[in-house]
Amino acid sequence: MANVTVIGGQWGDEGKGKIVDWLASRADVVARFQGGHNAGHTLVVDDRTYKLSLLPSGIVRGTLSVIGNGVVLDPWALKKEVETLTEQGVAVSPETLQIAETCPLILPFHRDLDALREDASGQGKIGTTRRGIGPAYEDKVGRRAIRVCDLAHLGDLGPQLDRLCAHHDALRAGFGEQPIDRDRLERELGEIADFVLQFARPVWLTLNEARQRGRRILFEGAQGVLLDVDHGTYPFVTSSNTVAGTAAAGTGLGPSAAGFVLGIVKAYTTRVGSGPFPTELADETGQMLGERGHEFGTVTGRKRRCGWFDSVLVRQSCAISGVTGIALTKLDVLDGFDELRICTGYWLGEQRLDHFPAHAADQARVEPIYEVMAGWRESTAGARSWADLPAQAIKYIRRVEELIQCPVTLVSTSPQREDTILVRDPFAG
Ligand code: GDP
Ligand code: IMO
Ligand code: MG
Numbered sequence: 001m002a003n004v005t006v007i008g009g010q011w012g013d014e015g016k017g018k019i020v021d022w023l024a025s026r027a028d029v030v031a032r033f034q035g036g037h038n039a040g041h042t043l044v045v046d047d048r049t050y051k052l053s054l055l056p057s058g059i060v061r062g063t064l065s066v067i068g069n070g071v072v073l074d075p076w077a078l079k080k081e082v083e084t085l086t087e088q089g090v091a092v093s094p095e096t097l098q099i100a101e102t103c104p105l106i107l108p109f110h111r112d113l114d115a116l117r118e119d120a121s122g123q124g125k126i127g128t129t130r131r132g133i134g135p136a137y138e139d140k141v142g143r144r145a146i147r148v149c150d151l152a153h154l155g156d157l158g159p160q161l162d163r164l165c166a167h168h169d170a171l172r173a174g175f176g177e178q179p180i181d182r183d184r185l186e187r188e189l190g191e192i193a194d195f196v197l198q199f200a201r202p203v204w205l206t207l208n209e210a211r212q213r214g215r216r217i218l219f220e221g222a223q224g225v226l227l228d229v230d231h232g233t234y235p236f237v238t239s240s241n242t243v244a245g246t247a248a249a250g251t252g253l254g255p256s257a258a259g260f261v262l263g264i265v266k267a268y269t270t271r272v273g274s275g276p277f278p279t280e281l282a283d284e285t286g287q288m289l290g291e292r293g294h295e296f297g298t299v300t301g302r303k304r305r306c307g308w309f310d311s312v313l314v315r316q317s318c319a320i321s322g323v324t325g326i327a328l329t330k331l332d333v334l335d336g337f338d339e340l341r342i343c344t345g346y347w348l349g350e351q352r353l354d355h356f357p358a359h360a361a362d363q364a365r366v367e368p369i370y371e372v373m374a375g376w377r378e379s380t381a382g383a384r385s386w387a388d389l390p391a392q393a394i395k396y397i398r399r400v401e402e403l404i405q406c407p408v409t410l411v412s413t414s415p416q417r418e419d420t421i422l423v424r425d426p427f428a429g
Contacts, residue, residue: 002429003217003259005247008224009317011233011271013297013304014264015329015412017041020057020220022410022420023262026427027218029210030058031066031203033250034240035222036106036136037077038129040298044415050088051298054081056220059097060090063218066203067099070240070250072136073148074106075192098201100252104145108188109168109180110135116175126236127273129299137239139164148200151193154186161186204252211257216427219247219258225317226271233356233363236275243321260426262409263323265314267331267396270304272297276363279307279343293333310343310368311403316355318406325409325424328397331389332382332413337375340396343368344403373399383413385421 004023008014021043024030037053043060044050054077056065067073078099082092110132118125128134139145144164150157161182169179210217221242226232228242240246244261248254268289271277280286286306289295295304318326334340346353346366357363376392383389389397389411401408411421 002427003219003257004426005219005221005244005258005261007221007242007244007261007263007321007323008227009263009265009314009321009323009326010224010269011226011277012222012224013040013270013272014224014266015327016221016264017043017052017057018412018415018417019262019264019327019329019410019420020218021045021060022417023218023426024058024061024063026216027058027063028215029064029066029207030056030218030220031068031207031247031251032056032071032220032222033068033247034070034242035238036072036131036133037074037081038131038133038238038299039222041220041222042298042415043417045417048088050085050090052081053299054078055085055092055097058218058220059085059092062091062096065097066206066251067097067103068203068251069100069102070246071100071103072106072133072140073099073103073196074131075196077106077131079192079195094198097199098203098206099148099196099199100203101147101149101200103148104136104140105147106132106136107146107185109172110139112177113168113171116172116177120175125274127275131299134239139167142167146189148196151189151197152200154190154193157186157189207251207253207257211253217257217259219251221247225263225321226313231320233275234360236273236360244323245321260429261322261324262426263318263321263326263406264329265326266329267334267400268293268309269307269313270295272300272302272304276360277305277307278346278366278368279310279341280305281307289333293330308341308343308368308370309400311400312343312345312354313356315404315406318404323406325407325426326404327410327412328400328408329412331393331397331411332380334375334393334396335379335381336377340373340375341370342373342399342403344371345369371399380413382416382419383411383421384419386423389421
C-alpha cells in the first residue's frame with residue numbers, strides 16, 4: 001500500500017489543502033512535517049470554507065491528523081485554530097490529533113523578532129508572514145528551543161529559559177526593545193501547557209506502527225519547493241526544507257515512507273512576499289489572473305503576485321523533490337483567455353538557460369522565453385472528467401507535462417472538493 005506525499009511545486013498556495021482534503025478520504029493518517037502556521041490551506045466543502053494553518057487538512061474529514069517534529073508550533077495559534085474549527089463543527093480531540101513531543105515552540109518573542117527584522121529591512125525585506133517561523137527554526141538549530149515535551153517539566157525550565165532569554169534580550173536590545181518579560185512568559189506557558197500536552201505523543205511510534213499495519217499515510221507539505229531554504233529563491237524563502245524528502249525526517253520515518261510524491265502545481269504562477277519571479281505580469285493580464293483566481297493570501301490577506309506558467313521552474317522543482325506526478329490546479333482560472341503563454345527558458349544577458357540560476361541577482365535579471373498557445377472559450381469550471389475539457393485545455397495540459405517532464409495525475413477545476421479529475425490514483429503507487 002503506497003503512502004502519498006503532497007508538496008507545493010511553486011511558491012506555495014498551489015491548492016495543496018484542497019487536494020489533501022480530497023485524498024484524505026482514502027488515507028488513514030494525515031501528517032504535517034515542516035513549516036508552521038505560516039501555511040494557509042483552504043478547503044471548500046459544499047457551502048463551508050475551512051482555513052487551516054497549523055492543523056493537517058485531514059482533520060476536517062476526521063482522519064487521524066499528526067503534527068510531526070519538523071513543524072514549529074505556536075501553542076496559542078494552535079488553541080485558536082482548534083477553537084475556530086470546533087465552532088465550525090469539526091471535532092478536534094486527542095483521538096483525531098497528535099502532536100510530536102519534540103516540536104519546537106514558537107514563542108511571542110519569535111514573532112516580535114520576525115516583525116522587528118522585517119520592519120528594519122526596508123526594500124530588502126522578505127515579506128514573511130510575521131509568524132515567528134524563521135526565529136523559531138533558528139533557535140531549534142541553535143539548540144536553544146523550548147519543545148512540546150518541556151511543557152510537562154515547567155518547573156525545570158529555568159536554566160533553559162535563562163539561555164534563551166539571554167540570547168533574545170541581546171537581539172532585542174539591538175533593536176532598542178525592552179527585554180523579555182520573563183514572569184509573563186512563564187505564566188503564559190503555564191496557562192497553555194495542558195492544552196498542548198493533551199495532544200502530545202511519540203508520533204514517530206504512531207506512524208511506524210501505522211506503517212507496519214499497512215495503513216496509508218498522507219504527508220501534507222506546506223509552502224512550495226521554490227520557498228525551500230536550500231533549493232528556493234534564497235534569501236527570499238521560508239526557513240524549512242519544503243521538499244518531499246523532509247516528510248521522513250519531519251515525522252520520524254525512514255526515507256522510503258514518502259511513497260508517491262504528488263507535486264501540486266497551479267496552471268499559472270503566483271507568489272506572495274518579495275523575491276524574483278521571472279514570469280510576473282504587472283499588467284492587465286496579471287490583474288485578471290489575480291481577480292479570477294481570487295489570489296489573496298489565506299494567512300495575511302496580502303495580494304498575490306501573478307504570472308504565466310513557468311515550466312523551467314516547475315521542471316526544476318519536480319526534479320529536486322522527486323515528484324512522481326503532479327496535480328494541476330486552478331485550470332478553470334485560465335478559461336476565456338485568447339492566448340496563453342508558457343515560459344520555456346530564460347535569457348541571462350546573451351546566455352540561454354534551461355534552469356534557474358542560483359544567484360539572487362541572476363534570478364532577478366533573467367528574461368523569460370515564451371511559447372504561445374491558443375486559449376479556450378469554453379468553461380472548465382467544475383469539470384470532473386477528461387471528456388468535460390475542451391480540446392485546447394487538454395493540449396495545454398499535455399504541453400505542460402512534456403515541458404516539465406512529469407505526468408499529470410490529477411486536475412483540479414474549482415475550489416470544491418469533488419471538482420477534480422483523477423488521471424491516476426496516487427495511492428495505487
Ligand atoms: P494551499 O496553500 O496550497 O493549500 O493553497 P491556498 O488554499 O492558500 O490557495 C489556493 C486557493 O485556490 C484557495 O482559495 C482554494 O480554495 C482555491 N482553489 C484550489 N483549487 C482550485 C481550483 O482548481 N480552481 C479554483 N478556481 N480555485 C481553486
Ligand atoms: P502555504 O502552505 C505562500 C512565504 C512568505 C514569505 C516567505 C517567508 O499556504 O502554501 P515565513 O513567514 O515563512 O518566514 O515567510 O515565505 N510563505 C508562503 N507563501 N504560501 C505559504 O504557505 C507560505 N508560507 C510562507 O510570504 O515570502
Ligand atoms: Mg496557502
